[in-house]
Amino acid sequence: xxxxxxxxxxxxxxxxxxxxxxxxxxxxxxxxxxxxxxxxxxxxxxxxxxxxxxxxxxxxxxxxxxxxxxxxxxxxxxxxxxxxxxxxxxxxxxxxxxxxxxxxxxxxxxxxxxxxxxxxxxxxxxxxxxxxxxxxxxxxxxxxxxxxxxxxxxxxxxxxxxxxxxxxxxxxxxxxxxxxxxxxxxxxxxxxxxxxxxxxxxxxxxxxxxxxxxxxxxxxxxxxxxxxxxxxxxxxxxxxxxxxxxxxxxxxxxxxxxxxxxxxxxxxxxxxxxxxxxxxxxxxxxxxxxxxxxxxxxxxxxxxxxxxxxxxxxxxxxxxxxxxxxxxxxxxxxxxxxxxxxxxxxxxxxxxxxxxxxxxxxxxxxxxxxxxxxxxxxxxxxxxxxxxxxxxxxxxxxxxxxxxxxxxxxxxxxxxxxxxxxxxxxxxxxxxxxxxxxxxxxxxxxxxxxxxxxxxxxxxxxxxxxxxxxxxxxxxxxxxxxxxxxxxxxxxxxxxxxxxxxxxxxxxxxxxxxxxxxxxxxxxxxxxxxxxxxxxxxxxxxxxxxxxxxxxxxxxxxxxxxxxxxxxxxxxxxxxxxxxxxxxxxxxxxxxxxxxx
Numbered sequence: 001x002x003x004x005x006x007x008x009x010x011x012x013x014x015x016x017x018x019x020x021x022x023x024x025x026x027x028x029x030x031x032x033x034x035x036x037x038x039x040x041x042x043x044x045x046x047x048x049x050x051x052x053x054x055x056x057x058x059x060x061x062x063x064x065x066x067x068x069x070x071x072x073x074x075x076x077x078x079x080x081x082x083x084x085x086x087x088x089x090x091x092x093x094x095x096x097x098x099x100x101x102x103x104x105x106x107x108x109x110x111x112x113x114x115x116x117x118x119x120x121x122x123x124x125x126x127x128x129x130x131x132x133x134x135x136x137x138x139x140x141x142x143x144x145x146x147x148x149x150x151x152x153x154x155x156x157x158x159x160x161x162x163x164x165x166x167x168x169x170x171x172x173x174x175x176x177x178x179x180x181x182x183x184x185x186x187x188x189x190x191x192x193x194x195x196x197x198x199x200x201x202x203x204x205x206x207x208x209x210x211x212x213x214x215x216x217x218x219x220x221x222x223x224x225x226x227x228x229x230x231x232x233x234x235x236x237x238x239x240x241x242x243x244x245x246x247x248x249x250x251x252x253x254x255x256x257x258x259x260x261x262x263x264x265x266x267x268x269x270x271x272x273x274x275x276x277x278x279x280x281x282x283x284x285x286x287x288x289x290x291x292x293x294x295x296x297x298x299x300x301x302x303x304x305x306x307x308x309x310x311x312x313x314x315x316x317x318x319x320x321x322x323x324x325x326x327x328x329x330x331x332x333x334x335x336x337x338x339x340x341x342x343x344x345x346x347x348x349x350x351x352x353x354x355x356x357x358x359x360x361x362x363x364x365x366x367x368x369x370x371x372x373x374x375x376x377x378x379x380x381x382x383x384x385x386x387x388x389x390x391x392x393x394x395x396x397x398x399x400x401x402x403x404x405x406x407x408x409x410x411x412x413x414x415x416x417x418x419x420x421x422x423x424x425x426x427x428x429x430x431x432x433x434x435x436x437x438x439x440x441x442x443x444x445x446x447x448x449x450x451x452x453x454x455x456x457x458x459x460x461x462x463x464x465x466x467x468x469x470x471x472x473x474x475x476x477x478x479x480x481x482x483x484x485x486x487x488x489x490x491x492x493x494x495x496x497x498x499x500x501x502x503x504x505x506x507x508x509x510x511x512x513x514x515x516x517x518x519x520x521x522x523x524x525x526x527x528x529x530x531x532x533x534x535x536x537x538x539x540x541x542x543x544x545x546x547x548x549x550x551x552x553x554x555x556x557x558x559x560x561x562x563x564x565x566x567x568x569x570x571x572x573x574x575x576x577x578x579x580x581x582x583x584x585x586x587x588x589x590x591x592x593x594x595x596x597x
Contacts, residue, residue, distance in 0.1 A: 018141035019044065020111060022051070028115065028132045029575070030537075033142055035077070035109040044074045044111060046169025046541065046578050048145040053136045055120075069153050070132055071145060071570065072116040073167065073578055075537040081107045112537050113142065116577065117570040119153050127153045129569070147172055157569055160186055162214045163590045164207065168541075168560055168578035173590055176568045178211065180218035181489045182447035191446075191491035192566065193482060193509050195455075197499050198516025201549045203559030205231060205241075207514060207581050208451065208495050209248050213591070215449050216256050219398035222391035222448040226427065228420050229454060230407030236262040246584040252401060255592050259397065261382075264405040265419065269381040270374045271315060275422045277302050278470070279374070282418050283367045290331070290351050292338065300338045304331060318372035324364050328352050374419075384423070388430040392438065392446045392490075399447070418470065424458055425474045428481040435488035445489030455494035456501035475503060482509045499527045507531070512565030517545045532564060538576040 019042060020033035035044070050071040057066065083089050083102045093099060120130035150172065154161060160177040167174045181191035196211070198204035209232075216223055225232045231241050235248040252258045270276070281302070286292045292301055308330045309315065313323050331338070332352040335345040355363055387402055404427075406420045427450075435446035452458065459479070464472045482492055486509075494510070496502055500523045507527070519528050520543045532538055542562045551557040559581040568577060582590065 018143050019049065020142045022136050022138055022140040022142060023110065024138055026135050026138075028135055031072070031113040031115065031136075031142075033074070033111040033113050035111055040107070040109055043169060045077055045544070046167060047074050048072070048116075048150070048167040048170060048172045048174070049074055049113060049142050050145050050149075051136065051140050051142045053140060055130075055132070055134055067121040068130060068132070069119045069121065069127065070115060070117070070136070071119070071150070071153070072113045072575075074111045074169065075114050075541045075578075077109055077111045079107055079109050114537065114575045116575060126156060128156055144170065145172055150175065154569055161569075162217070163582070164210050164214070164587070165559075165561070165579040165581040168580055174568070174577065174579040175570060176214075178214035178217075178567060180215065180221040180447055181449070181491055182220060182445040186218065187447075188566075191486045191489050192511035193486065193491055194493040194512040194514075194565070195499075195502075195507070195510045196493065196495045196514045196516075197497070197519060198514075198561075199497055199518025201547070202516030202518050203548060203561070203581050204495060204497075204514070204516045205453070206246060206559065207516070207561060208453075208493070209235065209246050210581065210587055211493065211514075212451065213246075213248065213251050213256070216252055216258050216401060219256075219258070220394065220447060222394070222399035222446075223401040223451070224387070224391055224427070224448065225401075225403045225451045225453075226406065226424055227403055227453055228406045228457065230405055232403050232451075232453065233262050233264070233405035233407065236260060236403050246587060251588070251592065258401050260401045260403070262403045262405065263382060263387075265374065265423075267379075267381055268374075268387075268404065268423075269316070269377055269383045270423070270426075271383055271385065272422070272426050273306060273309060273315060275419075275426065276309070276315060276318070276371065276375055277306055278418060278422060279371045280305075280368075283371055285367055289355065289363060289367065290348060292348070297338045297344075301331060304334050304337070315375040316377040319369060319376040321360075321364055323372070324368045325356065325360070328356060384426055385430055385434075388427070388434045391448045392431075392434045421458065421470055421474045424452070425477045428474075428477040431485055431490055432481055435485050435490050438488055446485070447489045449491050449493060451493045451495065453495045455496040455506075456498050459494070459503045459506045461501055461503050479503065479505055482506055498524065499531070500524050510565075512567050513563065515542065515562045517547055517560065520545075532562070532576050535576060538562065541578060542576075 018036060019039040020035045023032040023034040026032050048071060050069060052067055052069050055066070055068045081102070083099065083106055084093065089099060089102075093103070098104070115132055118130045118132040119127040121127050151158075154175055157177065160179065161175050162178055163173045164176055165174060166172060179186050179188045181188060183189050194211075196204045196208050212223065212225070215221055227233050234241050238249050240247065249260075252260050286298050286301055290301070292298045305327055308327060309318070313326065317323055329352070332349050335348045336342075338348060339345040387404075390400055391402065404423070406416075406423060431450065435448070438444045438446050459475055460467070460471075464475070467475065485492075494502065494506065499507065499519065513531060515528060519525060528542070529539055545560045546558065548557045548559050561579055561581060563577045563579065570577065
């Protein structure tokens with residue numbers, strides 16, 4: 001069977017061999033297509049189409065002209081009837097309703113095809129990547145793509161292909177690849193950052209779970225999921241969250257044989273003295289318990305506690321009653337340093353005595369212990385530094401997948417917001433320092449993906465002036481991590497409901513992006529247009545996305561996405577790609593079942 005026949009649709013009649021022909025004007029990145037009359041009513045917007053042509057290579061020594069397969073997507077269709085645009089005929093139509101032999105007969109339909117990929121058939125059998133360095137002649141037949149032809153063209157990268165969904169306009173599984181960040185087989189040799197954006201209900205979290213599965217295929221790639229809402233953690237416990245119903249736990253643990261550790265806060269041993277001080281302050285220890293309500297005395301008291309813990313105690317032993325008593329007695333012994341006025345110093349002494357004599361048990365159980373336990377060792381706890389080291393340097397049998405649950409379901413609701421921000425900041429610091437150790441070894445890479453859900457909460461836009469000190473420190477730490485860790489082999493994936501709410505510097509660092517429904521209005525759409533290169537045709541197709549929640553029945557829900565970046569063998573000249581995400585059954589069947597490649 002010839003290549004040209006393979007491009008044709010399987011239900012095509014002998015009298016119709018194409019859906020369109022190349023028209024004018026056309027360029028090597030965007031082609032005008034004249035739709036043939038027999039296919040005028042076909043659903044073509046978003047469909048994958050292609051054609052074959054001969055392209056002479058100037059430096060070719062073989063004397064042959066290789067066949068070139070050009071594939072792409074139709075982004076828009078325009079119907080015109082020049083007679084209906086004439087004002088005289090408009091007046092006639094206004095009275096009689098149509099024009100015999102003109103209305104419906106003289107319509108012409110023109111489509112825009114974005115070139116998605118060019119593949120050269122070098123030896124008459126196999127294809128390889130090429131460039132479309134010319135423009136095909138008018139009249140070149142353009143066909144709908146068959147799945148088997150697409151797989152044949154991409155057979156040179158068969159082992160790397162992965163599928164998140166079908167092409168937006170037809171039931172062709174859209175080919176993608178998600179390479180690890182290391183060197184060697186199936187690696188890119190460098191890391192890049194990603195973003196997944198879309199309103200609530202657009203399918204962005206479901207798509208993010210598919211992306212997680214795609215990267216988790218590489219056993220030598222570490223994955224860290226920072227989970228402030230607890231959704232990924234619930235998935236790791238076997239729960240099905242969201243409309244998609246993807247069994248992520250089974251895919252990671254059983255199909256991919258990954259070592260997955262789901263860690264709530266209670267199983268993480270914190271080891272940052274500054275975080276202990278902040279959480280203790282959040283518990284009301286200084287203001288409510290000791291009555292230290294002004295900033296200067298509180299700062300002195302905090303420094304005394306910090307010095308005492310460093311010199312005489314250990315963070316991992318603070319859960320003992322003796323440690324709490326020791327801190328209280330240390331504050332009493334230095335009350336004159338906290339307050340220069342004797343009356344206030346004496347009042348602090350009395351507060352400490354009262355606490356030790358009468359209310360110590362309730363204070364210890366309700367305020368001190370819940371904070372101190374976060375820093376205690378044992379009970380299967382893992383230090384943040386150990387998590388980062390195992391991700392970056394690996395372990396026997398491959399690198400692990402860690403899910404750090406920072407949600408309120410972890411049980412520390414009074415300090416959830418403070419705890420989330422400080423732990424994330426500490427993770428970023430640890431990743432910078434630990435991944436930098438791989439720089440001296442050219443054959444080694446950190447090769448780690450970090451997924452941050454609800455990213456707009458931690459890297460907000462709007463500048464530093466409206467953030468408190470902790471929020472500023474976190475934003476600066478994450479921006480630094482994004483700038484510096486990429487060269488060490490650490491890539492970040494940011495998941496958010498908004499782009500406008502994400503710090504601009506973070507957005508500019510993103511190389512692969514996925515955009516779900518709901519970004520078509522106001523400043524969000526302006527930002528989307530900028531990130532997509534200002535392509536009007538692509539923007540019009542994106543705006544045609546239907547809200548998945550408007551489906552009459554859940555089984556009819558579709559989750560369309562526009563994607564940009566190095567996530568497919570198809571992109572040519574950075575053109576956006578359009579696909580509809582699979583449901584759980586189709587995703588597993590295509591990538592892990594009998595139909596997987």
